[in-house]
Amino acid sequence: MKRSDLNRQLSRADAAGVWAFTPASFSALLGGIEPAYLKLMTKRLSDQGVLIRAARGVYVNPNARSKPPDARRRLLRFLRPREINYVSLETKLSEAGAISQITTALTCMTTGSSGRFETPWGAIEFTHTDRRIRVGTDVVVQDDGTLEATVRTAIRDLRRVGRNLDLIDHEILAEAITEEENDHEQQSHRP
Structure with missing residues (x-):
């Protein structure tokens, strides 16, 4: 997936108030991704700072405006x-x-x-x-x-x-x- 497409999907989710993801919800956001590739993708995206790994199986969009103060x-x-x-x-x-x-x-x-x-x-x-x-x-x-x-x-x-x-x-x-x-x-x- 192109970075621009990913950013568009993250922005759309943010506009709907979604700032954190589980692997299942992140896969659904991107139209369904094979679990092995999804694991590799979320690791790569968190290494690049596109996502923040909050805990095992929980990722946060650091640029989401909908992310709550606490x-x-x-x-x-x-x-x-x-x-x-x-x-x-x-x-x-x-x-x-x-x-x-x-x-x-x-x-x-x-x-x-x-x-x-x-x-x-x-x-x-x-x-x-x-x-x-x-x-x-x-x-x-x-x-x-x-x-x-x-x-x-x-x-x-x-x-x-x-x-x-x-x-x-x-x-x-x-x-x-x-x-x-x-x-x-x-x-x-x-x-």
């Missing part, structure tokens, strides 16, 4: 596509101020297998959970479509996995839970 969060659905994933643990508690340290990895819970992915935008760490996840109660859908734990769920998850419990500021944690629940209550009373 690409790392939006990669969750590509890394564990058939599972429920939500931002929780140290990441959520750090954002709420209940943990004073800023996390280096984006910490998430998943119904899939545990694992860690090193991406160009930072590490993503998945921890497995068997718990039933209730959207709207345990987790909320963010504007960008990602799921995020409530502060109460994040502390429950952290206690269950038993790590970094000594970093919790219990006073700020209680305030964060109360504030979040008050916000949720106010939103539920709006017409």
